[in-house]
Amino acid sequence: xxxxxxxxxxxxxxxxxxxxxxxxxxxxxxxxxxxxxxxxxxxxxxxxxxxxxxxxxxxxxxxxxxxxxxxxxxxxxxxxxxxxxxxxxxxxxxxxxxxxxxxxxxxxxxxxxxxxxxxxxxxxxxxxxxxxxxxxxxxxxxxxxxxxxxxxxxxxxxxxxxxxxxxxxxxxxxxxxxxxxxxxxxxxxxxxxxxxxxxxxxxxxxxxxxxxxxxxxxxxxxxxxxxxxxxxxxxxxxxxxxxxxxxxxxxxxxxxxxxxxxxxxxxxxxxxxxxxxxxxxxxxxxxxxxxxxxxxxxxxxxxxxxxxxxxxxxxxxxxxxxxxxxxxxxxxxxxxxxxxxxxxxxxxxxxxxxxxxxxxxxxxxxxxxxxxxxxxxxxxxxxxxxxxxxxxxxxxxxxxxxxxxxxxxxxxxxxxxxxxxxxxxxxxxxxxxxxxxxxxxxxxxxxxxxxxxxxxxxxxxxxxxxxxxxxxxxxxxxxxxxxxxxxxxxxxxxxxxxxxxxxxxxxxxxxxxxxxxxxxxxxxxxxxxxxxxxxxxxxxxxxxxxx
Amino acid sequence: xxxxxxxxxxxxxxxxxxxxxxxxxxxxxxxxxxxxxxxxxxxxxxxxxxxxxxxxxxxxxxxxxxxxxxxxxxxxxxxxxxxxxxxxxxxxxxxxxxxxxxxxxxxxxxxxxxxxxxxxxxxxxxxxxxxxxxxxxxxxxxxxxxxxxxxxxxxxxxxxxxxxxxxxxxxxxxxxxxxxxxxxxxxxxxxxxxxxxxxxxxxxxxxxxxxxxxxxxxxxxxxxxxxxxxxxxxxxxxxxxxxxxxxxxxxxxxxxxxxxxxxxxxxxxxxxxxxxxxxxxxxxxxxxxxxxxxxxxxxxxxxxxxxx
Numbered sequence: 001x002x003x004x005x006x007x008x009x010x011x012x013x014x015x016x017x018x019x020x021x022x023x024x025x026x027x028x029x030x031x032x033x034x035x036x037x038x039x040x041x042x043x044x045x046x047x048x049x050x051x052x053x054x055x056x057x058x059x060x061x062x063x064x065x066x067x068x069x070x071x072x073x074x075x076x077x078x079x080x081x082x083x084x085x086x087x088x089x090x091x092x093x094x095x096x097x098x099x100x101x102x103x104x105x106x107x108x109x110x111x112x113x114x115x116x117x118x119x120x121x122x123x124x125x126x127x128x129x130x131x132x133x134x135x136x137x138x139x140x141x142x143x144x145x146x147x148x149x150x151x152x153x154x155x156x157x158x159x160x161x162x163x164x165x166x167x168x169x170x171x172x173x174x175x176x177x178x179x180x181x182x183x184x185x186x187x188x189x190x191x192x193x194x195x196x197x198x199x200x201x202x203x204x205x206x207x208x209x210x211x212x213x214x215x216x217x218x219x220x221x222x223x224x225x226x227x228x229x230x231x232x233x234x235x236x237x238x239x240x241x242x243x244x245x246x247x248x249x250x251x252x253x254x255x256x257x258x259x260x261x262x263x264x265x266x267x268x269x270x271x272x273x274x275x276x277x278x279x280x281x282x283x284x285x286x287x288x289x290x291x292x293x294x295x296x297x298x299x300x301x302x303x304x305x306x307x308x309x310x311x312x313x314x315x316x317x318x319x320x321x322x323x324x325x326x327x328x329x330x331x332x333x334x335x336x337x338x339x340x341x342x343x344x345x346x347x348x349x350x351x352x353x354x355x356x357x358x359x360x361x362x363x364x365x366x367x368x369x370x371x372x373x374x375x376x377x378x379x380x381x382x383x384x385x386x387x388x389x390x391x392x393x394x395x396x397x398x399x400x401x402x403x404x405x406x407x408x409x410x411x412x413x414x415x416x417x418x419x420x421x422x423x424x425x426x427x428x429x430x431x432x433x434x435x436x437x438x439x440x441x442x443x444x445x446x447x448x449x450x451x452x453x454x455x456x457x458x459x460x461x462x463x464x465x466x467x468x469x470x471x472x473x474x475x476x477x478x479x480x481x482x483x484x485x486x487x488x489x490x491x492x493x494x495x496x497x498x499x500x501x502x503x504x505x506x507x508x509x510x511x512x513x514x515x516x517x518x519x520x521x522x523x524x525x526x527x528x529x530x531x532x533x534x535x536x537x538x539x540x541x542x543x544x545x546x547x
Numbered sequence: 548x549x550x551x552x553x554x555x556x557x558x559x560x561x562x563x564x565x566x567x568x569x570x571x572x573x574x575x576x577x578x579x580x581x582x583x584x585x586x587x588x589x590x591x592x593x594x595x596x597x598x599x600x601x602x603x604x605x606x607x608x609x610x611x612x613x614x615x616x617x618x619x620x621x622x623x624x625x626x627x628x629x630x631x632x633x634x635x636x637x638x639x640x641x642x643x644x645x646x647x648x649x650x651x652x653x654x655x656x657x658x659x660x661x662x663x664x665x666x667x668x669x670x671x672x673x674x675x676x677x678x679x680x681x682x683x684x685x686x687x688x689x690x691x692x693x694x695x696x697x698x699x700x701x702x703x704x705x706x707x708x709x710x711x712x713x714x715x716x717x718x719x720x721x722x723x724x725x726x727x728x729x730x731x732x733x734x735x736x737x738x739x740x741x742x743x744x745x746x747x748x749x750x751x752x753x754x755x756x757x758x759x760x761x762x763x764x765x766x767x768x769x770x771x772x773x774x775x776x777x778x779x780x781x782x783x784x785x786x787x788x789x790x791x792x793x794x795x796x797x798x799x800x801x802x803x804x805x806x807x808x809x810x811x812x813x814x815x816x817x818x819x820x821x822x823x824x825x826x827x828x829x830x831x832x833x834x835x836x837x838x839x840x841x842x843x844x845x846x847x848x849x850x851x852x853x854x855x
Contacts, residue, residue: 050585051630059586132596136586153593164597205658216631235640236805237715263712264809265800267696271711272803274704399816428816430577437590448587470590 003540029073033530033547034254040547041257042529044280044540045269048236048262052219054210055201056128056135059361064201065282065539066239066260069110070224071204072249074102074121075195077454077536079544081308081359083493084196084454087249088116088205088225090181092198097190097491103182109246110207111229113313118183120205122175126150127211129200131167137202139469140452143194145174145186168330171526190489193457200453227253241542258542270524273298280540281527283445286401287345288521307538308359309450310352310520313394313409316441317512318474326385328511330391331444332370333378334416335409341517344405348522352515355447355459355504359536362456362497367504370511382417391420393443397432398425402446410518436472447472447513454536455493456500460484464507555842558802559835566831567620567824571613580688581605581629581818599629616821620828626821628814634825637810642829645758645806649791650799651726656734657784661781664780669768671746679742683735691794692821695728695801712803733787737780744776751775778848785841789834 049063055071058064074089086092090103098195108116125132129141131151141147149169174186188195197203205225210218222230227247230239239260243253262276263269266285272278274297284302288294295302303412322328337351352373356363357540382388394410396402406423424443426432435441449470451458462468465484466476480503521538533544582596599605604612620628623636663683667676686694700722701712713721748754749772757767796808807826814822846852 049630059591131594132598134592134595136591136595138594161600164594219631234715236809237639263803265803268712268801268803271699271704275707275711277710277712380845428577428584430581430816430818432584433590434580434583437580437583452816453737470589545768546626 010526012522023220032388036547037254037545038256040255042255042261042279042545042547043259043261043277044542045263045266045278046239046260047264049239051120052216053230053233054135054215054219055204055206055220055513056137056140057215058201061162066116066230066241067201067204067222067224068226068535068539069228069241069258069542070222070226070230072224072226072247073199073201073204074104075199076250077199079533079535079541081361081454081536082393083361084199086124087199089198092195094195097192097489098187100185100187100194101178101182102185105249106173106181108248110205110209110225111223111244112207112209112515113246114209115180116207116225118177119180121491122177122183123211124206125175125203126171127206129172130170131164135202140197140202141172142469143187143189143191143197144172145188145344146172147174147188149173151155189485190491192488192493193453193455196455196493197282197453197458218395227251228258236264238262251541253543254546255542266312270294273524273526276526276528279529280545281524282521282530282538282540284522284524289348292346294522294524301525301527303523303525303534304348305521305523305534305538306350306359307450307519307521308357308454308536309448310357310515311349311517311519312352312442312447312449312475313406314447314513314517315444315511316439316473318439319442321388321390322444324385325510326381327388328514329370329509330378330381330385330417331413331419332511332514333372333374333381335412335514335516336373337371338373339514340363340405340408340412343497344408345517349517349520352517355507355515357451357457357459357518359454360451360456360459361454362451362493362500363459364501364504367501367508368510368515371515378417382419388419391422391443393424394445395424395426395432395441395443396446397427397429399428405516406446421474439472439474441473445516450519450537457488458496460500460503460507461488464503464512473512475508475510477506480506480510508540548854552839552843555839559832562835563831564617564787567617567828568613570827571616571824572642572853574815574823576611577815577818579818579840603629604811612820616824620825625825628819628822629817634822637822638807638825638829641805641810641826642661644717644804645792645808648722648725648729648795648804648806649788651719651722652730652733652791653784653788655723655726656730656737656787659855660734660737661741661780663738665745665773667738668742668745668749668776669797671742679738683738686731686735689731691728691732692797692801694731695725695798695834698724698728699801715805716810717804725798725804726804728801729791731834733783733791740783741776741780744779745772748772748776755796767851774848778845780842781848782841785844786834788837789830792833793830 047062048225049066050060051057051063053063055069056069058067058251072088075084075106076087077084088104088108090105097393110116125141128135129138129147129150138151150167150172152164152167176184178184207223209223220233226242227244229244231242233239241258243256267287269281270285270288273281278427284294317323339347341347341351354363354365358365394406396406403425410421410423413419461484462470463470464475464480468479483499483503487496487503490496490499525532528547529545531546533541535541582591582599604615607802608712627633663679670676699711702708709724713725754767754772757771795806796812799806799808811823811826846854
């Protein structure tokens with residue numbers, strides 16, 4: 001998932017769910033004026049990318065949005081959140097969900113004029129997976145056969161004296177180039193959702209220029225294959241993009257130039273939006289949400305949408321005190337999610353009632369029975385579990401706006417169950433995350449999840465399967481593991497979804513974490529923009545912009 | 548005079564080493580693994596953390612880290628950020644912006660503050676005096692961000708007189724409002740100090756003598772009175788340049804100025820010692836040099852002060 005690095009923007013207080021699901025559009029239906037759009041330019045808000053723009057090494061929203069615009073992948077996720085569609089791929093064929101034959105569209109171009117070939121994918125993926133390259137998204141390639149030969153783990157962790165051994169191979173054995181337009185991917189185990197994953201930005205192709213340069217140099221002047229190319233990047237000031245005229249896939253740009261203005265303060269950006277100097281702001285500041293000020297300010301240019309993200313409080317199951325599922329369920333049942341979303345988030349985020357975010361294909365609304373508010377049952381379960389001794393801490397990182405809702409949760413647990421619950425702020429996210437990584441949490445803690453790719457698999461395997469990449473609480477249920485494995489290996493997505501639904505039923509009994517709210521987003525645009533759409537994760541779909 | 552200057556310059560060396568070490572140590576002591584929080588709630592893969600930790604020497608002791616940092620610094624190498632940017636580039640682009648803003652603020656506070664101070668100092672207890680007294684109290688009482696947001700909203704959004712944020716070109720006309728915001732508190736202090744100082748010296752013997760000699764009032768005030776009364780004001784103004792540059796972080800944020808404030812804040816949060824120290828080192832030099840200039844100015848203003 002990507003994380004927002006703008007501290008004040010981290011509280012994405014949702015507004016009314018007037019427009020259901022992301023991918024809502026705004027403006028009049030007949031669209032814009034083609035003449036005005038043709039050579040039009042827009043200015044949108046952004047943050048300084050943390051790292052040079054290399055797709056496999058970008059996990060934050062500032063750089064992530066720009067990478068999504070600069071590159072086009074094999075598949076794309078429709079704005080309405082539906083099933084992925086082929087984009088650069090001509091076809092992705094498999095008979096067993098283990099070997100995938102991928103055929104790409106011929107003669108599409110990178111921004112430097114070179115052709116996108118099968119090799120552009122294979123080399124890019126091998127680079128990202130190769131351990132010593134230290135790519136932040138390396139784990140996305142773990143499905144591919146031969147990943148463990150190129151990615152070796154440090155035996156005693158990054159803090160220990162030993163270093164990771166040199167990988168045996170430089171390339172994954174599961175990747176094979178057939179010819180310029182065809183390649184074959186063999187996975188370690190059948191994975192029905194693999195084609196869906198291919199739309200994530202870690203899987204985009206890289207031009208030869210990347211391999212003859214260093215990632216740092218390439219990332220300052222990235223060459224992609226998407227609808228826009230990068231013109232210039234002035235650190236902390238702006239990133240200029242322009243229409244790539246040789247783009248031959250769906251969704252060509254309607255406007256010509258896009259300037260991403262880098263703000264450090266979202267209120268400054270908002271004031272520029274009001275003054276007409278800025279054409280789009282993805283998330284208006286918290287200060288504008290109180291009393292629905294942003295709706296009064298922006299009138300019909302205010303856009304409320306939902307994002308496929310969930311606010312969660314997780315349990316450290318490696319701690320003896322949290323090993324009884326009855327206790328965990330009791331705590332979860334004692335939280336009145338509705339009143340938290342109403343009072344803390346001004347009725348704008350939605351109370352969570354399912355394990356996967358309902359915007360995700362395969363998710364079943366309402367399948368979290370532990371998310372109900374039932375004090376009587378909670379009390380009874382707590383009694384059966386033998387009560388809870390000592391203090392229950394609920395920690396959160398205090399450098400973003402989590403204090404209010406975490407304190408409200410603590411208060412409810414205290415009132416409803418008579419447990420001595422307190423919300424504890426950890427000064428920075430870096431410290432907070434380091435403690436989670438080291439399995440040093442001594443109480444429940446805030447977590448969050450935003451889908452990387454639209455499938456319920458992304459809400460189960462990383463979070464609730466033994467050894468999952470983000471199973472930070474060390475939750476482990478062999479039955480869940482077995483079902484999830486079956487689901488992952490199912491021959492079709494539909495069957496996979498059915499199996500995952502079974503796994504979720506077990507997870508719902510175990511309550512390894514507590515989903516609290518579903519995320520929302522409040523955006524605004526200028527009068528100049530007549531039509532625009534948001535992507536499935538709430539970013540601006542720049543190809544949809546009409547003036 | 549020459550020897551005094553030399554001595555003062557030599558004193559800068561230990562101060563320089565001491566401050567840089569203190570800052571390096573402080574940032575180093577901020578708890579947390581700088582690379583643990585980079586990938587959001589997913590957490591970063593161990594290989595990424597291992598590679599970055601090794602690349603930035605973070606597995607070494609603080610002494611080794613500091614020594615290698617100083618060695619590079621003395622060769623003019625400020626190092627690179629965790630994102631791979633040259634810190635010297637960051638300093639080269641952000642410092643001029645902050646300096647421009649601070650100089651505009653200083654000019655505004657000197658002109659308005661001193662003007663108000665002189666007028667009220669000469670005519671105490673009049674209407675103007677009370678007006679300045681009340682308005683300076685008001686400015687001192689208000690935090691900078693309140694003045695900043697109110698002016699930005701009124702002038703930028705409501706009335707549309709200025710752009711709410713400053714453009715990349717940092718034109719002088721755009722900097723007047725941010726400069727006023729940044730310098731507002733100091734402006735009030737300068738007005739008050741100047742007023743008191745002038746009012747006090749107004750009754751001094753040498754002023755009475757000058758008036759008794761029959762000198763024209765303009766000369767009495769302009770030459771005799773002002774020169775003596777300026778000493779405390781010059782001290783304030785001189786040290787204020789450094790304070791304004793270091794304190795511009797809020798103003799820079801409100802008006803979207805790409806200055807050192809955001810860089811320092813960002814690098815403290817991400818535990819980038821090298822960036823913090825790099826920027827603060829330059830700030831320390833500014834402080835030290837300004838202090839020296841102020842001390843030298845004393846001698847020019849007050850003939851009784853001589854440096855050996």
